[in-house]
Amino acid sequence: MRPACLFPACGLGRTAARLNSPRPPRRRRRRQNEGVSPVPGPADADPPRRSGLDGAEAARGREILTAALLAEDPVGPLAQMLVDGTAERFVPELLALQLEQDPVHRHKDVLAHTVAVTAKTRPDLRLRLAALFHDIGKPATRSFEAGKVTFYQHEAVGAKITRKRLQALRYPPEVVADVAELVRLSGRFKGFGDGWSDAAVRRYARDAGHLLGRLNELVRCDCTTQNQRRAAWLQRLVDELEERIRRLATEERRAAERPLLDGHAVMERLGVGEGPEIGAALKFLLELRRRSPDLDVATTEQRLDEWWTARNRAGT
Numbered sequence: 001m002r003p004a005c006l007f008p009a010c011g012l013g014r015t016a017a018r019l020n021s022p023r024p025p026r027r028r029r030r031r032q033n034e035g036v037s038p039v040p041g042p043a044d045a046d047p048p049r050r051s052g053l054d055g056a057e058a059a060r061g062r063e064i065l066t067a068a069l070l071a072e073d074p075v076g077p078l079a080q081m082l083v084d085g086t087a088e089r090f091v092p093e094l095l096a097l098q099l100e101q102d103p104v105h106r107h108k109d110v111l112a113h114t115v116a117v118t119a120k121t122r123p124d125l126r127l128r129l130a131a132l133f134h135d136i137g138k139p140a141t142r143s144f145e146a147g148k149v150t151f152y153q154h155e156a157v158g159a160k161i162t163r164k165r166l167q168a169l170r171y172p173p174e175v176v177a178d179v180a181e182l183v184r185l186s187g188r189f190k191g192f193g194d195g196w197s198d199a200a201v202r203r204y205a206r207d208a209g210h211l212l213g214r215l216n217e218l219v220r221c222d223c224t225t226q227n228q229r230r231a232a233w234l235q236r237l238v239d240e241l242e243e244r245i246r247r248l249a250t251e252e253r254r255a256a257e258r259p260l261l262d263g264h265a266v267m268e269r270l271g272v273g274e275g276p277e278i279g280a281a282l283k284f285l286l287e288l289r290r291r292s293p294d295l296d297v298a299t300t301e302q303r304l305d306e307w308w309t310a311r312n313r314a315g316t
Helices: 012-020 026-033 055-069 075-083 086-090 092-097 110-120 125-133 154-168 173-185 198-221 228-256 263-270 276-291 297-315
Strands: 143-145 148-150
Touching (some): 055 075, 075 086, 075 110, 092 110, 154 173
8 A cells, every 4th residue: 555545534645645755855955955965864853842741641642542543444543643733742753654765765654554554453452552653663773774774673672662652651551561562573573484493483472472363463464565476475474374383382282281190000000010001001091181181080090991991802
């Protein structure tokens, strides 16, 4: 989706189109005409008026932002916040995402991309807050190297910015912690297409913890390319990652399973010593527990007796 198409109702389409123009901003053109080369860095955004919010202001800002994010389609409400000054007052970091594009260092309009990603997610407060803030660290980490723009470690920086802003708006601590962690982990998926070991997949799932579902949805939605083949490829990669996580979880769960009766109890009950019979009995008991996890010890012993009797009868 082109940025110019994101905000047609609120007039931000013209702003986004201007930001996408290869023509340098006026201040930069004037400096160039004076023979001074502009220093690459964050967008020339005016600093917020002040960052402190009292209790009433924080509550109002939190209410407005939450309502915008939980709307069925958050594009319009977010656009309204950007044009009426609400965003500047309560979430000034969003304004810095309007990174200009110049003739040499071309890159997507991060603000338009952010709104598009947010609109693709389901109306879950933690998820949509994470989508809104997932690139918030880019202005502070932007640099130009070999004709390319980079944002090294923007997720870690963004997580800190996110935590500070949500705390200023006085969101509940658990919401702040979850959203900041989603922002920090939002770029972890990069590199999966190059091949991850099982250990790396386990680490990804372990670090995400209870946020795994939201993190994977954020990864899926963080793709606003018009290239349908690339978009489909990314979705297949996330499908593959989720399938590997499920498979590894099943393997680990089974490896950790134990029958209700251990080897010593089996030998005592069957009246036999160590040997292949005990191994076969333990295998039977493990499969029995997988099929019927709610069986108690007494019923398990009864089933073991029945299995042992049938085995001996078949062997004679």
